[in-house]
Amino acid sequence: MVIIDGKKVASEIRSELKLQVDLLKKEGKSVPGLVAILVGDHPASKVYVNSKAKACDEIGFKSSIEKLDENISQTDLIEVIKSYNNNKDFHGILVQLPLPKIINENDIINSISPLKDVDGFHPISVGNLVIGNDTFAPCTPAGIQELLKRYNIETKGKHVVVVGRSNIVGKPIANLLVQKKDFANSIVTICHSAADVSIYTKQADILIAAIGVPNFIKKDMVKQNAVVIDVGINRIEDKNSPKGYKIVGDVDYDNVAPLTSFITPVPGGVGPMTIAMLLKNTLKAYNNLR
Numbered sequence: 001m002v003i004i005d006g007k008k009v010a011s012e013i014r015s016e017l018k019l020q021v022d023l024l025k026k027e028g029k030s031v032p033g034l035v036a037i038l039v040g041d042h043p044a045s046k047v048y049v050n051s052k053a054k055a056c057d058e059i060g061f062k063s064s065i066e067k068l069d070e071n072i073s074q075t076d077l078i079e080v081i082k083s084y085n086n087n088k089d090f091h092g093i094l095v096q097l098p099l100p101k102i103i104n105e106n107d108i109i110n111s112i113s114p115l116k117d118v119d120g121f122h123p124i125s126v127g128n129l130v131i132g133n134d135t136f137a138p139c140t141p142a143g144i145q146e147l148l149k150r151y152n153i154e155t156k157g158k159h160v161v162v163v164g165r166s167n168i169v170g171k172p173i174a175n176l177l178v179q180k181k182d183f184a185n186s187i188v189t190i191c192h193s194a195a196d197v198s199i200y201t202k203q204a205d206i207l208i209a210a211i212g213v214p215n216f217i218k219k220d221m222v223k224q225n226a227v228v229i230d231v232g233i234n235r236i237e238d239k240n241s242p243k244g245y246k247i248v249g250d251v252d253y254d255n256v257a258p259l260t261s262f263i264t265p266v267p268g269g270v271g272p273m274t275i276a277m278l279l280k281n282t283l284k285a286y287n288n289l290r
């Protein structure tokens with residue numbers, strides 16, 4: 001059994017990107033820029049946005065956090081986004097979700113220029129992904145595909161079972177892996193809470209769990225030698241930890257891992273890949289806009 005080291009792969013990607021930025025600087029060119037728009041004071045969102053900005057700084061990207069009052073109107077927020085759509089210093093725009101309830105998330109995502117949609121949530125990016133056109137893939141699914149690729153895990157003709165159908169993980173990873181392309185070309189099943197998923201998970205050559213329920217996937221739900229990708233990030237109580245909690249995935253790791261050929265741990269598996277792919281998408285936006 002191989003434990004997939006997402007932290008290591010993410011760090012390799014950052015180093016590769018840094019080399020490209022160093023080259024741009026050497027040639028006297030501008031560098032890729034990413035702006036993160038943060039509305040309100042949501043503590044987890046602040047942490048996410050700060051770590052994205054830090055990751056940009058570390059590889060030499062320009063970064064900015066646009067902090068907006070939680071009472072900002074939808075119209076004013078769209079005006080801010082439009083100003084970044086026209087700002088040549090920023091090639092990627094991300095709006096940190098969730099937004100305050102009074103704001104319509106879809107309207108906000110629709111107002112981001114598809115050319116700068118580095119989160120890959122704009123309907124144009126989603127449509128292009130489904131058709132198989134080159135586009136911005138959402139960062140977590142793109143990170144999963146990158147892990148499969150870098151660990152030389154065969155996807156062609158393999159049965160991939162995705163548990164979860166969210167727009168940010170389940171649906172896009174299914175759409176990426178079903179494409180008739182390298183590092184894809186899989187037979188894909190998506191399942192969700194409308195039925196008992198174990199009938200499907202047991203058939204998976206590659207099982208992707210994006211559920212949000214701690215330790216949901218048990219060993220009797222997994223085929224011998226399956227590849228298991230655990231997207232879940234769940235906090236559970238842990239009296240032995242100084243923080244009082246620990247982070248676990250959607251897979252009952254200790255019992256499932258011995259059965260598998262490859263498995264991602266939590267933390268340190270899929271998680272670190274998300275920001276690395278965001279940086280990659282930002283460089284892609286920069287290259288497209290140049």
Ligand SMILES: NC(=O)c1ccc[n+]([C@@H]2O[C@H](COP(=O)([O-])OP(=O)(O)OC[C@H]3O[C@@H](n4cnc5c(N)ncnc54)[C@H](OP(=O)(O)O)[C@@H]3O)[C@@H](O)[C@H]2O)c1
Nearest residue numbers: 140164165166169192193210211212231232233270271274
């Ligand atoms: N960077 C990262 O590593 C990263 C990024 C994003 C998310 N995550 C983590 O990944 C997990 C999933 O995130 P998400 O945003 O995709 O979650 P989500 O929007 O809540 O979607 C969860 C999906 O799981 C399905 N589900 C829930 N209970 C189920 C059950 N008992 N049987 C079968 N399916 C069930 C739901 O089915 P229904 O549609 O029928 O409700 C839904 O489709 C979370 O732990 C999240 O924190 C990690």
